[in-house]
Amino acid sequence: MMSLQMSIAVQNGTDNKTKVIHVAIVCAGHRSTRDVVTLIKSVLFYRKNPLHFHLISDKIAQSILEYLFDTWNVAEVEVSFYLADNVQGEVAWIPNKHYSGVFGLLKLTLTKTLPPDLPKVIVLDTDVTFATDIAELWKIFHILKGKKVIGLVENQSDWYLGKLWKNHRPWPALGRGFNTGVILLDLQKLRDMKWMELWKRIAEKELVTMQHTSLADQDIFNAVLKRHPDILYHLPCQWNVQLSDNTRSEQCYSEISDLKIVHWNSPKKLKVKNKHVEFFRNLYLTFLEYDGNLLRRELFGCNSANVGNAVQEKLSSINEDDECYDFRRAHVTVFRTHLYYLEYIYEPVDNDVTLVAQLSMDRLQMLETICKHWEGPISIALYMSDAEAQQFLRYAQGSEILMKRKNIGYHMIFKDGQYYPVNYLRNVALRNVNTPYVFLSDIDFLPMHGLYDYLRKVVSVIGLDKQKKALVIPAFETQRYRIDFPKSKAELLRQLELGNLFTFRYHVWPKGHAPTNYPKWRTETVPYTVQWDTDFEPYVVVKKDVPQFDQRFVGFGWNKVSHAMELDVNGCLKVLKREFQRELSQKYGLKALKYFSDE
Incomplete structure (x- = not known):
């Protein structure tokens, strides 16, 4: 088990608002990490109590969600993780045809998985959406008296009646059976009745004739309840309105205001038939695109202490009269970050190089083109709102080019503030690289065809693995909307002569790339040495453990010319540059003197 403390809830007094509500969710894989965020947004929107989420996950989901919750920094929320690998053996022996695989059976193990001193928990599927305060559901535990240890809503389809098609043979169930998308579990009573032994014994007997489960844990829960109906508490169906084909969900409520939880338990999801489906x-969709930053709010009347919030302390310490206030604030802001927003599967090869870049919504169309020019791995940070993130998702899933590529790590950094945190984005993309080398580029730069293979060969030739060197990649630009991309150096030189291409920023910021020594590059056939000079900002290939970018430079200040000019006018850029140079001097001593200009 791993616990992530986001803030501390102090439970003094008897006020219901101080009671911590415990929620367990099984979450595995990249898609599940997106689905669970929408669920949690809906819970946070209505809640008035501190929450403790218990996430049973695989290693991928745990890594993603740990970082997400750490950067989300929601008040009065604690998150604990339990590695699914530790309990998979308890259910892996069960043949299961459900698409969720072994993870669809893990809810059966919660009495063993969750802490032994945790007495009760609400269990949720990732495809449910709340329409009310979860505290209302938690209060129902007071009704679970005597032998009542499991609270469930009746199944709203005819599945367990065995009437869906000819020879349909479901597992045994009480009447219509019960849906396990929302469960109340009295863990203590279940442990006392030896739950793990009970369900295993019944599952073994049923599997002799049933051979496999079709609905994963739900089949086994229903088989147990068929034999032990006295342990069931029948939850009102508003607590799990099941939107799937062949359901009777419309009989669950007379008014939409009666709804408590909507369960999208159909493979067709939002395309199901229901008179209130809109x-x-x-x-x-409201919660899917809702700005998660708004849910960081502290709870009122909770007698809780928001202890140790280092980010808030740093923000409070900044002088609002400082001319660089907005930039200093951006420097300490922690942006909510969802790593690996899409599936990422990649094992590095020898001398492997990852292209590192960042983008906002207005550069989204560059992704497909980049992929055509760079076959290797890519780590890209996307700066978007929650709504834009969904637009990106639809764009990516509709792109044959992008869907073919599993070696692209998409890291979603959610918008917060007025400035574009360019170096923050670069650092997120840089930290999430699993190759020995990185090509630090920008999204609107197209690598020459074959550059990936060339760089893998040259990094060892120039000794990049043994020495502190950076391989500078000469950069060029065009002012034309359409141009035939040069396929060779000879073609590139010809385009330069014709005026179709220019050395990068030749017209507006020649100092930024002049040390590349383009005149020498024109005639050289092998890599050559260049010297650093003031304001040199090349695109380079370096080892992945290169120092991080300084995050106080936001917008495009001191790394891109457009914003640098604006900052230079108001004087703030010079202040930030001097601070950076001073810190560089303190860190590296005399070696840093050459980076000071005569300004």
Whole structure:
């Protein structure tokens, strides 16, 4: 188990608002990490109590969600992780045809997985959406008296009636059976009745004739309840309105205001048939695109202490009268970050190089073109709102080019503030690289065809692995909307002569790339040495453990000319540059003197 403390809830007094509500969710894989965020947004939107989420996950989901919750920094929320690998053996022996695989059976193990001193928990599927305060559901535990240890909503489809098609043979169930998308579990009573032994014994007997489960844990829960109906508490169906084909969900409520939880438990999801489906869809989309930063708010009347919030302390210490206030604030801001927003599967090869870049919504169209020019791995940070993140998702999933590539790490950094945190984005992309070398580029630069293979060969030739060197990649630009991309150096030189191409920033910021020594480059056939000079900002290939970018430079100040000019006018850029140079001197001593200009 791993616990991530985001803030501390102090439970003094008897006020219901101080009671911590415990929620368990099984979450595995990249898609599940996106789905669970929408669920949690809906819970946070209505809640008035401190929350403790218990996430049973694989290593991928745990890594992603740990970072997400750490950067989200929601008040009065604690998150604990439990590695699915540790309990998979308890259910892996069960043949299961459900698409969720072994993870669809893990809810059966919660009495063993969760801490032994945790007495009760609400269990949720990732495809449910709340329409009310989760505290209302938590209060129902007071009704679970005597032998009642499991609270469930009746299944709203005819699945367990065995009437869906000819020879349909479901697992045994009480009447229509019960849906396990929302469960109340009295863990202590279940442990006392030896739950793990009970369900295993019944599952073994049923599997002799059933041979496999079709609905994963739900089949086994229902088989247990068929034999032990006295342990079931029948939850009102508003607590799990199941939107799938062949359901009777419309009989669950007379008014939409009666709804508590909507469960999208159909493979067709938002395309299910229901007379109120538009309302349900809008409810779901509201939370899907809702700005998660707004949910960081502290709870009122909770007698809780928001202890040790280092980010808030740093923000409070900044003088608002400082001319560089906005930039200093951006320097300490922690942006909510969802790493590996799409599936990433890649094992590095020898001398491997990852292209590192960042983008906002207005550069999204460059992704497909970059992929055509760079076959190797890419680590890219995307700066977007929650709504834009969904637009990106639809764009990516509709792109045959992008969907073919599993070696691209998409890291979603959610918008917060007025400035573009360019170096923050670069650092996120840089930190999430699993190759020995990185090509630090920008999204609107197209690598020459074959550059990936060339760089893998040259990094060892120039000794990049043994010495502190950087391989400078000469950069060029065009002012034309359309141009035939040069396929060779000879072609590139010809385009330069014709005026179709220019050395990068030749017209507006020649100092930025002049040390590349383009006249020498024209005639050289092998890599050559160049010297650093003031304001040199080349695109380079370096080892991945290169120092991080300084995050106080936001917008495009001191790394891109457009914003540098604006900052230079108001004087703030010079202040930040002097601070950076001073810190460089303190860190590296005399070696840093050459980086000071005569300004």
